[in-house]
Amino acid sequence: QFNAFGGRHGYRGLINPFVPGLGLDGKLEMRATDVGAMARAMGLPLQSVPTGVLVIDAPVKTEGGEIRVADLSGRLGESALKGNFSLSPGGIVKADLQTGPMHLADLLSAAFLEWRGAAPSRESSFSVGLPLGLTGEFWITPSRLTLHEHLVADGALVGIVATGSETRFTLRNKDGEGRDTKLEIGAAGGSGTRTIDGSLTLPVNLGTDLVRADGGSVAEGQGAITLAFKGEGRSPAGVLAALTG
Numbered sequence: 001q002f003n004a005f006g007g008r009h010g011y012r013g014l015i016n017p018f019v020p021g022l023g024l025d026g027k028l029e030m031r032a033t034d035v036g037a038m039a040r041a042m043g044l045p046l047q048s049v050p051t052g053v054l055v056i057d058a059p060v061k062t063e064g065g066e067i068r069v070a071d072l073s074g075r076l077g078e079s080a081l082k083g084n085f086s087l088s089p090g091g092i093v094k095a096d097l098q099t100g101p102m103h104l105a106d107l108l109s110a111a112f113l114e115w116r117g118a119a120p121s122r123e124s125s126f127s128v129g130l131p132l133g134l135t136g137e138f139w140i141t142p143s144r145l146t147l148h149e150h151l152v153a154d155g156a157l158v159g160i161v162a163t164g165s166e167t168r169f170t171l172r173n174k175d176g177e178g179r180d181t182k183l184e185i186g187a188a189g190g191s192g193t194r195t196i197d198g199s200l201t202l203p204v205n206l207g208t209d210l211v212r213a214d215g216g217s218v219a220e221g222q223g224a225i226t227l228a229f230k231g232e233g234r235s236p237a238g239v240l241a242a243l244t245g
């Protein structure tokens with residue numbers, strides 16, 4: 001057990017330092033009265049540091065050198081947190097998490113910007129990859145995802161896939177009529193300039209979304225609007241300046 005970042009954390013179970021994955025077979029417990037200290041220590045590039053009590057309980061087991069958390073559960077403030085997580089040799093992560101409310105801007109910042117603790121801005125530097133050299137897949141299902149101050153998505157699925165120097169971000173969501181909205185963004189390149197590419201697909205109900213001034217329909221049926229874009233730069237401002245699409 002150890003105390004750090006305003007919390008008390010511990011592991012109770014078996015450890016075998018002579019086998020891959022340390023032969024873990026036990027339970028991980030994390031308790032913090034305010035998660036803000038931990039978030040700041042991690043250097044998360046967020047507009048506002050989260051606050052609230054953090055409680056996590058997770059059975060941990062090593063199988064074939066892979067560390068697995070099959071049933072993580074807990075809460076951050078009043079929001080539930082659950083899912084599963086695995087860490088393979090070489091820092092390869094697979095995670096599937098269900099969380100409370102989140103903001104799209106924070107997820108994009110965590111995926112593409114350097115974790116230096118500073119709030120994200122148009123001048124923030126892009127990162128080459130995920131922190132600590134991690135690669136793999138992260139799938140997150142927030143209870144509510146704020147896309148914009150006046151636009152909130154329920155039931156959205158967010159995916160972050162990192163392979164070496166490339167990171168890709170996917171957002172999928174269904175509207176009230178079951179139509180799919182999809183956002184994809186990718187970043188690749190070395191430690192200097194990053195190439196950003198992506199697309200946004202929006203569903204359209206031709207009978208209701210396209211109408212004349214007198215209220216009559218222009219057409220009938222279902223359609224979609226797809227926007228593709230590409231840019232290059234060291235920061236969001238650089239990419240926006242070179243954006244094409």
